[in-house]
Amino acid sequence: MPRTKDANKPPATDESDSVGVARLIKKYPNRRLYDTKTSSYITLQEVKDIVVNGEPLKVIDAKTDEDLTRSIFLQIILEEEAGGLPLFSEIALANMIRFYGHSMQSLMGSYLENNIENFCNFQKHMAEQVQPLSPEAWTQMMTQPTQAAQTLMGNFAQQSSFLLVQMQEQMVKAMGLKK
Numbered sequence: 001m002p003r004t005k006d007a008n009k010p011p012a013t014d015e016s017d018s019v020g021v022a023r024l025i026k027k028y029p030n031r032r033l034y035d036t037k038t039s040s041y042i043t044l045q046e047v048k049d050i051v052v053n054g055e056p057l058k059v060i061d062a063k064t065d066e067d068l069t070r071s072i073f074l075q076i077i078l079e080e081e082a083g084g085l086p087l088f089s090e091i092a093l094a095n096m097i098r099f100y101g102h103s104m105q106s107l108m109g110s111y112l113e114n115n116i117e118n119f120c121n122f123q124k125h126m127a128e129q130v131q132p133l134s135p136e137a138w139t140q141m142m143t144q145p146t147q148a149a150q151t152l153m154g155n156f157a158q159q160s161s162f163l164l165v166q167m168q169e170q171m172v173k174a175m176g177l178k179k
Contacts (some may be wrong), residue, residue, distance in 0.1 A: 023057040027068055034062070048076050083178060106175075107167050114163050 024036040025047060035042045050057050051073070059068045081088065088096075099108045 002122065021056075023055055025057055025059040025072075026062040027059055027072070028062045033059070033072075042073070043064075044076060047072060051076070107170070111163060111167050115160050118163070154161050 025042070026034045028034060032041050033044070033047060047057070057069070059072045060066065063066055099105050101179065
């Protein structure tokens with residue numbers, strides 16, 4: 001679907017281009033998404049591209065101003081999971097479902113969020129370290145991990161374990177129990 005201008009909408013302001021301000025996407029009753037920065041309708045794939053590029057965004061209902069960002073992100077995840085290589089196994093999804101309504105739900109959400117953030121930091125650090133490598137050297141490193149790569153993964157696993165221990169300590173403290 002080509003992007004089209006909405007003649008009824010004003011052009012994007014410089015305010016939406018400011019650093020730190022979330023890009024505003026409006027969802028209309030006809031399920032179309034309108035990007036106020038480009039003054040055009042965009043696809044869900046284009047919303048995904050904005051997210052992948054690290055640009056903050058907010059999706060609101062055009063009539064009610066209700067924040068729809070989470071539901072649009074979930075829709076993107078659903079489409080990604082349905083096609084190609086899924087990120088989550090059925091076991092992982094079932095385990096996540098089991099935490100809804102469970103007393104540990106908020107702790108699990110926080111734990112997952114921190115682990116994903118740590119993994120993104122790990123990935124960024126790794127990319128900075130191997131940027132000068134040729135594609136052949138990169139392939140060799142991934143097929144025959146070096147001690148440095150193993151150490152980096154070990155550090156990530158250690159951080160993950162630390163987060164789990166922190167979560168357990170917070171739970172024990174919140175319940176008023178002694179270690």
